[in-house]
Amino acid sequence: MQRYSSVAIALHWLIAVLIVGTFTLGLVMTDIPGLTPTKLRYFSWHKWAGVTVLALAALRLLWRLRSRPPAYPAHMPAWQRHAAHSLHGLLYLLMFAVPLSGYFYSLAAGVPVVYFGLFPLPVLIEADAALKPTLGALHYWLNMLLAALVALHVLAAFKHLLFDRDGVMQRMLPFSK
Amino acid sequence: MKSLRILLAAALLAGTAAHAAPLKTDLAKSSVSATFKQMNVPVEARFKTFAAQIDYDAAKPEASKAMVDIGTASMDLGDAEYNREVAKKEWFNTAQFPKATFVSTSIKPAGAGKLAVAGKLTIKGKTADVTFPLTVKADGKQQVFEGQLPIKRLAFNIGEGEWKDTSMVADEVVIKFRVTAGQ
Numbered sequence: 098m099q100r101y102s103s104v105a106i107a108l109h110w111l112i113a114v115l116i117v118g119t120f121t122l123g124l125v126m127t128d129i130p131g132l133t134p135t136k137l138r139y140f141s142w143h144k145w146a147g148v149t150v151l152a153l154a155a156l157r158l159l160w161r162l163r164s165r166p167p168a169y170p171a172h173m174p175a176w177q178r179h180a181a182h183s184l185h186g187l188l189y190l191l192m193f194a195v196p197l198s199g200y201f202y203s204l205a206a207g208v209p210v211v212y213f214g215l216f217p218l219p220v221l222i223e224a225d226a227a228l229k230p231t232l233g234a235l236h237y238w239l240n241m242l243l244a245a246l247v248a249l250h251v252l253a254a255f256k257h258l259l260f261d262r263d264g265v266m267q268r269m270l271p272f273s274k
Numbered sequence: 275m276k277s278l279r280i281l282l283a284a285a286l287l288a289g290t291a292a293h294a295a296p297l298k299t300d301l302a303k304s305s306v307s308a309t310f311k312q313m314n315v316p317v318e319a320r321f322k323t324f325a326a327q328i329d330y331d332a333a334k335p336e337a338s339k340a341m342v343d344i345g346t347a348s349m350d351l352g353d354a355e356y357n358r359e360v361a362k363k364e365w366f367n368t369a370q371f372p373k374a375t376f377v378s379t380s381i382k383p384a385g386a387g388k389l390a391v392a393g394k395l396t397i398k399g400k401t402a403d404v405t406f407p408l409t410v411k412a413d414g415k416q417q418v419f420e421g422q423l424p425i426k427r428l429a430f431n432i433g434e435g436e437w438k439d440t441s442m443v444a445d446e447v448v449i450k451f452r453v454t455a456g457q
Contacts, residue, residue: 132359134442141313207318207352214314224352 098264099167119146154192202232297455311444323348338381397430416456
């Protein structure tokens with residue numbers, strides 16, 4: 098079975114690891130009560146990681162547009178192809194929407210993002226106390242939606258590996274032939 | 275502290291008798307903020323409660339006096355939880371030190387529309403001599419005084435214990451103010 102290109106595989110796994118890490122860090126840091134240096138450090142790391150996801154997602158989208166992914170196996174029913182396409186589309190959308198909602202949440206809170214503490218990123222909106230809670234809630238729920246869709250994506254991959262045994266999952270694994 | 279305040283007020287009043295009446299501060303057109311860097315991210319905190327008393331006569335600038343009182347508990351970082359945290363002992367200790375004050379010791383003309391100000395800045399019970407340039411310009415019947423004063427937060431014990439780490443919160447804090455006042 099034809100595999101994804103090595104660039105596509107590298108971007109998929111790099112983004113996957115970053116998303117899991119950034120998501121977990123987000124839950125941990127917001128659970129720390131009050132104000133501590135650790136909490137502020139985690140917030141900064143979370144934002145840097147989120148911006149990295151956004152940049153890699155943009156690269157990945159560009160790559161996806163010029164290098165088509167391998168075709169699905171012929172035996173896959175049409176509804177499954179549609180389901181897979183829709184899910185991938187939503188995941189792409191959220192790879193942008195989740196970091197962007199967090200970015201604007203931070204700006205609304207009056208805290209611009211300085212990437213790795215070195216590069217100040219554009220301040221696109223002014224601090225806005227009224228908008229802040231809305232963007233906070235949006236960022237949270239987009240994350241929960243992303244978590245649910247990632248779970249579905251992983252379950253589907255394992256379904257192909259364990260039940261269909263059609264090599265669909267192997268197309269994206271880094272070290273299989 | 276209280277007797278000092280009364281003394282200062284008396285001094286101000288005495289000054290008033292000798293010169294022009296102190297200007298009336300227009301709080302709606304005045305602001306005091308502190309900008310600092312947290313992991314290199316510029317963060318601006320505004321003080322919602324402050325009082326400024328400026329005795330300024332353009333004809334006799336060297337006779338000017340200024341006194342500013344800032345309510346430390348009114349610091350607004352844009353987040354209610356953080357505002358409660360910075361009121362605590364390691365930061366402003368607002369229970370024990372509810373006010374930060376500035377009292378001028380000398381104001382000298384320094385070119386058109388500019389004054390060189392020296393005075394005593396007291397934050398969290400610590401007093402330091404500070405000097406900073408001040409611009410003054412007329413806005414209708416009012417005068418607008420604007421200036422910036424960089425300070426070192428650790429000199430005033432702002433951020434104790436683990437917060438002394440300046441890689442987390444930089445030592446330098448820039449106090450920015452704009453006071454609009456008129457007769």
